[in-house]
């Protein structure tokens with residue numbers, strides 16, 4: 001089994017180091033090979049997704065990814081910006097199904113900015129379509145505005161679009177995920193305004209006929225954002241498009257105490273996947289040794305479960321994470337009075353130690 005390790009930028013290398021440490025502490029040894037990506041790819045090879053990095057990701061059984069992005073690259077032309085690396089990997093590897101589980105560990109009930117009674121026992125799953133929508137739609141760019149009151153001025157534009165097959169395949173992922181959980185699926189759209197999302201809703205209803213055991217309902221994205229902070233436990237599985245899923249999953253992250261707790265799996269049709277924390281490269285805390293590595297470590301557990309068929313090893317890692325939280329160890333983002341503040345590497349070491357116990 002070969003794992004491509006793509007640490008990326010900012011806190012990426014710090015947090016990926018911890019996940020690699022944890023993987024190396026398992027009984028089975030995996031072959032791992034690293035390559036630069038994002039700003040690091042641009043610095044090394046003049047491109048955020050160097051050919052060698054993409055080839056490694058394609059050849060590997062799974063990819064463990066940190067994060068990309070750094071303000072120093074924000075003025076590069078778009079094709080060379082670090083974020084193009086993760087978008088390019090998703091597209092090139094066909095990773096259309098993004099699973100973002102938001103689980104509140106009981107020990108972190110007080111770390112959430114929401115009242116404990118609102119979030120305690122939270123266990124929801126966001127299924128985000130990952131290779132379509134306005135993030136990939138063409139045409140896009142800056143042009144001269146052809147009509148209206150701003151005619152003749154420059155205007156920026158993007159294209160929101162979803163093909164029927166794209167909606168159907170993510171619908172199946174979501175319905176099947178719901179079948180394995182609470183059998184409730186909420187499709188989040190903006191069908192009241194957008195043609196793309198009326199179409200999305202129609203296809204969801206059609207696919208639902210194949211899953212009579214799953215209760216499907218629909219919610220507009222603005223209401224979904226509100227309900228996520230009002231009564232998040234009412235959700236079981238949420239399925240939505242690329243942009244709405246990006247935004248809602250960051251909101252859901254705070255229900256779990258911190259975005260540093262939210263792992264993700266990005267899967268193709270055969271469960272080959274890329275695993276990364278849901279957060280970005282956090283340049284504001286990079287290099288300080290204080291980032292929370294648990295989302296990345298939990299992403300490695302998802303990798304073992306979904307792509308490497310090592311569910312027992314995944315369980316062991318998740319149990320070890322629960323144990324370090326029960327021991328009161330906290331990185332700064334989830335720290336509360338009465339707990340013990342630790343740095344990134346100490347947290348990784350503690351998970352390794354808990355694996356052995």
Ligand SMILES: NC(=O)C1=CN([C@@H]2O[C@H](COP(=O)(O)OP(=O)(O)OC[C@H]3O[C@@H](n4cnc5c(N)ncnc54)[C@H](O)[C@@H]3O)[C@@H](O)[C@H]2O)C=CC1
Pocket residue numbers: 011015066067068069070071083086259260276278279280281282283284285290291292293295333
């Ligand atoms: N998949 C990826 O590689 C992603 C990359 N980005 C990129 O990351 C860069 C920063 O973007 P932001 O909007 O600031 O989002 P971000 O997720 O990197 O950071 C948002 C806030 O959360 C904190 N944070 C994030 N991860 C943390 C962790 N593990 N432990 C403790 N605190 C953590 C940061 O310190 C910051 O205050 C940008 O260049 C952006 O484009 C953003 C999201 C995803």
Ligand SMILES: CC(C)CC(=O)C(=O)O
Pocket residue numbers: 083086087246278
């Ligand atoms: C570069 C962005 C599209 C990445 C992001 O924000 C995400 O996947 O959550």
Ligand SMILES: [Mg+2]
Pocket residue numbers: 246247250278
């Ligand atoms: Mg995001």
